[in-house]
Amino acid sequence: MSINGMSAPPDLSMETLRHLLTDTQSRQVLLTTKIRQYKDRYQTSLELLEERLDRGEGSEHPDWEDSIEWRTAVESLTRTQQMQSLLEWLLTLKKPSSVS
Numbered sequence: 001m002s003i004n005g006m007s008a009p010p011d012l013s014m015e016t017l018r019h020l021l022t023d024t025q026s027r028q029v030l031l032t033t034k035i036r037q038y039k040d041r042y043q044t045s046l047e048l049l050e051e052r053l054d055r056g057e058g059s060e061h062p063d064w065e066d067s068i069e070w071r072t073a074v075e076s077l078t079r080t081q082q083m084q085s086l087l088e089w090l091l092t093l094k095k096p097s098s099v100s
Contacts, residue, residue, distance in 0.1 A: 014094055021087040024080055031077040038070040046070050 042049050049067050052058055 008090075008094070012090075012094075014091065017087055017091050017094065021084065021091065024084045024087060027080050028077060028084065031073050031080060034073045035070065035077065038066060038073070041066070046074060 038046070044052075046067065049058075049063070049070070053063060053067055058064070
């Protein structure tokens with residue numbers, strides 16, 4: 001496979017890309033579940049929880065720790081979705097005939 005004149009690593013096969021895509025999809029399910037658990041626990045959005053904590057409402061434990069973990073999960077989900085898009089794009093570029 002070649003993108004803008006650059007060759008992909010030789011060990012980047014269709015099978016490897018499909019495995020990476022499957023791993024990415026599994027990670028999305030885990031992160032989405034974790035985010036939903038926080039939403040259910042706090043009965044609000046992350047942004048509203050953060051605003052409440054900024055006003056000094058809530059406790060350090062577990063509210064602040066949960067908000068940090070929740071924010072991390074949201075940001076990780078965004079990156080994971082971007083990775084999924086990239087892998088899907090690579091799979092469309094890589095022709096089955098180029099599999100080693």
